[in-house]
Amino acid sequence: MKYNLQPLIICVALITTQLLVGCKIIPPEQKKDAQSTPGFELKLRQFKDSNFKQVEATFFTHQSKELVFRVLSNIEQTSQWLERVESLEVLTVYNNQQYLLRTIINSPWPFKNRELITCVNTVFEEKVTAINISSCGDRVPENDQYVRLSQVESSWRIKKITSSLVEINYKTWIDPSGNVPAFIFNSELINSTESDLIKLQTIIDNASMEQFAY
Secondary structure, X not given: OOOOOHHHHHHHHHHOOOXXXXXXXXXXXXXXXXXXXXXXXXXXXOXXXXXXXXXXXXXXXXXXXXXXXXXXXXHHHHHHOOOOEEEEEEEEEOOOOEEEEEEEEOOOOOOOOEEEEEEEEEEEOOOEEEEEEEEOHHHOOOOOOOEEEXXXXXXXXXXXXXXXXXXXXXXXXXXXXXXXXXXXXXXXXXXXXXXXXXXXXXXXXXXXXXXXXX
16 A cells, blocks of 8 residues: 655654744744734744743635645655755654654754654544644654654644635644753744745645646
8 A cells, every 4th residue: 555655744844843043032922913924823822831832823825725735745845945854754654644753853053953753643534634743752762863852742734714715723832852942942933933834835825736646
């Protein structure tokens, strides 16, 4: 049986691209005004007892739910909207909805590169495609070359609102591990997420089914 791994690989990649790409300080509960970035809403939320915030982003498109999923599945296009993923590797395929993935993130100096082992589960329903991502580091021995990220919870929801409107909702929380100050991580999290998703939205809005063979 042939499995399509690409959409899940892309979703896991995005959750780790917010690792320390800058040190600009912003208020911890900052919410981006949707008018400043049309079609976007981004917020940081407190997550359980962690000092690291959860980021949530929502944007809309007039493209179909199926086409949005195909754009996320296009691994050759990933570098156009993600910058820091060094490598992605499928370690185990459990079935056509569940996978074990390894992601290596190229962190800027002086931070050590990060390794993320995740279990990914995708659910296809009539109006919603849901992708849930959680850490599964206990299934793979640690590699001293990297800092293992052992705590992450992330999800994508691609939801059909009307015949001509689709909502894309993204949430992620991650503990970056190592000696990473929470105020630096939180300050950049919303900006880096916005940058990545603006690029993704542009790709989605300019995509067509004719570009895909599946």
